[in-house]
Amino acid sequence: MSVSKTFLALLESGASHGYDLKHEYDARFGTDRPVAYGQVYATLARLLKSGLVTVDAVEPGEGPDRKRYAITEAGVADVERWLASPEAPEPYLQNVLYTKVALALLSGRPAIDVLDTQRAEHLRVMRELTSRKATGDLVDQLICDHALFHLEADLRWLELTAARLDQLAAQVTR
Amino acid sequence: MSASQAARGATASGRPRDGNLISCTNLTKRFGSTAALDGASLDLAAGEVVAVMGPSGSGKSTLLHCAAGILVPDTGEVVFDAEQIGHMSDRRRSELRRTEFGFVFQFGRLVPELSCAENVSLPLRLSGVGRAEAARRADEWLQRLEVHEVGRSLPGEISGGQGQRVAVARALVTRPRVVFADEPTGALDSLNGERVMQLLTAAARDTAAAVVLVTHEPRVAAYADREVVVRDGKTRAS
Structure with missing residues (x-):
């Protein structure tokens, strides 16, 4: 900002x-x-x-x-x-979550646990924002919605990655 | 001893395990060669809202159907309020679904020939409530769900968002102890979906009903108290 x-x-x-x-x-x-x-x-x-x-x-x-x-x-x-002027959309190409998943696979740790731990934390924050929206005014609701849509995008990525873990493991460990 | 009493003796203690209203333990369910559930478990406390998440085809709707007694699992047990659902007669299971459970589906599934108000009063009429009283309660619930104005309309004459609110009213009109909602906002846009979730969870909390909410949308799951994830027929709780 x-x-x-x-x-x-x-x-x-x-x-x-x-x-x-x-x-x-x-x-x-x-x-x-x-x-x-x-x-x-x-x-x-x-x-x-x-x-x-x-x-x-x-x-x-x-x-x-x-x-x-x-x-x-x-x-x-x-x-x-x-x-x-438009704001530059952030491409998020340097991604800590991806790095953690890749490193878990490289070191033979259960990468699904990394994804699940993150999912639970994302949903915890989303629950907080959802309950804040319930008591907030329109400004509060819009600000929380912006955050919620971004967190949801992360969660969709987590789910997609979970579904492709076997393929990813084969690629990062070869 | 009645069949119902016999069924109530299903758990060793004769009481709901760990205070859960519903306990699904190690459920498996196959459809032909496909394993829809492969050792899934789900506990639900009274008044709790639990989201069941997972990708398409992961088994989350099958889990909901088993928990609600619509499907019978191949192995594992489903206990509702100390009664093992698998040991119940078909009649007792139907009674349970009519009186203790409420259902909301993705596309409302309202009876197209009945008005919205008649759709909402239908579960009460099936339970023997008189016409006038059923209509009065249906009217009350339509007001609560902010769709009072569509009471006389047929389901085909109203919007998807209004239809889902009517479906929520129908699910809650009997004051069920558990509401099973399968992708209740799946066919709605963000704004309508959000309003349906606000009204559904508020009404459930007001009436102390527990909710099993199947969804693949994280923003919908965020209305729940906690989530359970289903992948390849197995559950992972947070």
Whole structure:
């Protein structure tokens, strides 16, 4: 997730302080991974340096002065470009699960146990997400669905691999 | 001693083993030269939702049919509430399926000539419940499954998602102790499938019914409390 692009896009709806920006980001997109304060201010400093945001007000506070950031025209153009560009689909070709299965076969260990252990863990997480969906709002449901579809893809791969273990064993051990 | 009492003596203790409502142990079942089950086991506690997963042809539907007394295994035993199903008369098995079990299949299998409300009230009518009372309870279940509006329609006039909800209502209307669901969302799109699963599991939990859920879809299995995997007729529990 690009934190800097997301901050920029959030600033399009109005100027904001770093503190408020962080909380809006966490509430909308942070889910289980809120952005750290250090990253918030480092990101805003980079955006400022690139001319994508500007400081439109400085308010004195008890600690350091509070800066209010606003998006520039260049920033709006950057957001437009970002939203219009497709994300690169991740091919997942370097796969830890495949590596474990292949190594289990190479070392003569039961590879089916590797697959079954992983399946049980995937389903455990899927159960958690499913029960979270039941109590969550639409945003929560969509975020959980995204995760669930990805985990399901892994599980389909696990099942397919289980069905082809004999062939795979013959290939990796020859 | 009645046949039923004799059958109840099937287990050494005369009680459900380990508190299980259903225990299937070491089942084998052949169809001609094909071994559909080859030492499969399945335990189900009261109120528990268990997903039976596995690839097509692995034996998961055969396991469900044996657990529900629809098929009789070649060897092994199926015990329901301390009664060995294999020792029951056909009549007792039919009674069990009518009163203690509910069924949901992939394509609903509603009676096409009856309205949806009549389909839901049918299991009650077969158990001797009066017409008015059966209609009242069917109506209640159609509302619960959010398909009250299709009560007067014929199954051929409603969508697949609505049909499955009617089928779930029909399965639960007798307040069964176990619901057997065989690929209940297999013919539905993601959104409809999800709603059917939410309603099925919520209704089962509300009525304390246990569910055996056969599915090859992991997102459907994630509605269960745990899963059992069938491969080549053998079970592997997590």
